[in-house]
Structure formats: structure tokens, C-alpha cells
Amino acid sequence: MLDFLKKVFSNEKTSRTQANERLRVVLTHDRLGASSELMEVLKIEIMEVIARHVEIDGNPEVNLVSEGRHSALDINIPLKGR
């Protein structure tokens, strides 16, 4: 019984879930011809450009989002109010 409850409440992922998560990352990068390193570089450089002109506040996010076979950069950078 304890084992059963453990299984139900633990966050252990099935291998199918892991396959889906890994594929999502790999296919997005394959389609762009970009690596996760490039995404990091992109993120840093975008923030540098923004920071040159305005003050950034909080936690900026730069993410790659994809729908179907198409991808987009989702950039969310909170700015400090004056």
C-alpha cells in the first residue's frame, strides 16, 4: 500500500514523458539550426542592447516558443518605472 501511494504521489516521469520533453528541445533547435548555447548568447546580447538604453527590472526572460513547425522568440523584459 505504501509503495502504491509512493508511486501515485511521487513525480517520477515515465520514459514516454521524458522522450517527449527531449524531442521538444532537440527538434526546436534542429529546425533553427541553433544550439542551446546560441540561445544563451542571444539572451545575453539582447539584454545588453536593451540595458544600454533603459533600465531593466526584475527577471527578464528570453525563450524559444514553437507552435507546429514554426518557432518564435518570446522576449519578456520588465523595465524600471521612473
Add this chain to the structure above:
Amino acid sequence: MGSKAVENQVIVVTSGKGGVGKTTTVANVATALARNGYKVVVTDLDIGLKKLDLIMGLENRVIYDIVQVIEGECTLKQALVKDKRFPDLYMLPAAQTRNKDDIRPDQVKSLCDELRPEFDYIIIDCPAGIEQGFRNAIAAADQAIVVTNPEVSAVRDADRIIGMLESAQFKDIRLVVNRLRPDMVRSGDMLSIEDLLEHLCIDLLGVVPEDKLVVPSTNKGEPIVLNEKSSAAVAFSNIARRLIGEEVDFPNFTENESVWTKLKSLGRNLLSGKGA
């Protein structure tokens, strides 16, 4: 002469990754189409690594090959091998001792142009990979079938191939999922059809379940589609029916069909007066 007005009659079967079941798909879909009364030719473009003759059980009938046709050593008619079972099914063999670079896309194109008026369907068995052999195989095709397995490496390669087909202006690209194990999908240990469609974003043409009868049929050189006891056979003949434009429902491979759901559908059918 090909007798039926068929749209997109040249079909390339491709996958990127090797060993997913391209040749098996070609042999079985072609056999099913021929059984439905279509005149079909299968073309093996895996030059240097030919398999189609063996899978179709025609290895003893091969005299000439596609490279000899292209180089003018024999006519196209002389090289075509007639199937054992269906009079309207033919195979154009690959050359075993030559390379993929020995033929060019434009040569495959003019060869297919010569075949078009004679056949309803021309099915091309594409080699694995994304190099010259792939470019040769897609050059003349009107539509593409991408074969994959529910497995990460095969899906990744399929995605790459779909991208390349789209860049080559293919409008009609459909997916065949081969070797699905519904029990493993249910237990969370295999990608499901829905997962694959979400990743690859193309239309589904067929789902072939893993079937122990495939290996013995390959051993004998008899396409599995001729074995009435096989679940893979049903799947391949459904693929052929969808290709000719029939609407064929996809069976639900992964939902648990418990005694309870069977009873429910029995009850529904009885109530609606259709019988069981």
C-alpha cells in the same frame, strides 16, 4: 498501360534513419495497390545496398538494373521484373555493385517520365540518409511518405527529412508510424501516435503495429500484406486504401479496451438496432 487517372502518382518512401521499415512499406503498399487492381511499379534507389528484390521475393528474376537502364546498356522494359503473384506489379531493381553518385536526379526524373504513362503508381524506395541518394529519390516524386518508428532517434531524423521535403516544395507529405507497441504506449514506455503527430506536424497515413509475423514473411520473401492473420497486413492494406483516396478510420491502438467498454458498445449497438 496505366488505366486509372491517378493524382500524384509518383510516391517516394523515405525516413532519414535506416531500418525503420521503408522497404517493407514499399513492398507491402505496392502489393496491396496491385491487389486492388492498380498497375504499379516499385523502384529501388538504394544503389549499392539493395533490399527490395529480397523483400519482394524476386531476387532470382533480376537480370538488369536501374544504372544499366540509365547508362543505356538495356531498355527500361528489359530491366523491369514482373512480380510472382500479381501480373500488374513490377520492380525496377537497384544496382548492387555501384554507388549512389552513379546516377543523377535529372536521370531519375526522365526515367519516371517514361514510366508515368505505363503505370498508375510509381513507388520509389529511398535510401537512408540525406545525401545524393535522397536527392535522387525525391527528384521525380509528386508526394512523399515518411516512415518512422515511435522512438526518439527515428523521430528526429523524420523531422529533418520533413524539413528537407518542405524546402523541396513538397505539398503532400504523410506519415507512416511503423512498429508501434500499444501495450508499451499504455504503460508509459513508448511515444504515442498523438505524441508523434504533435512533434512532426504532418498528416497521418498509417499506423503499423509491431507484428511477429513480419520476420517469417520476410524470410520467405512474401509480403506480409498477403497474410490474413496479420495485424500489420491490415495496416498496410489500409495505407493503400487511403492512398487511393478512400476514407479509412484509424483504429484506436492505445485505448484500453476493457470488458466494460466492449459491453457498452455491444449495448449501444443493440439499442440502435444494428446488432453486435
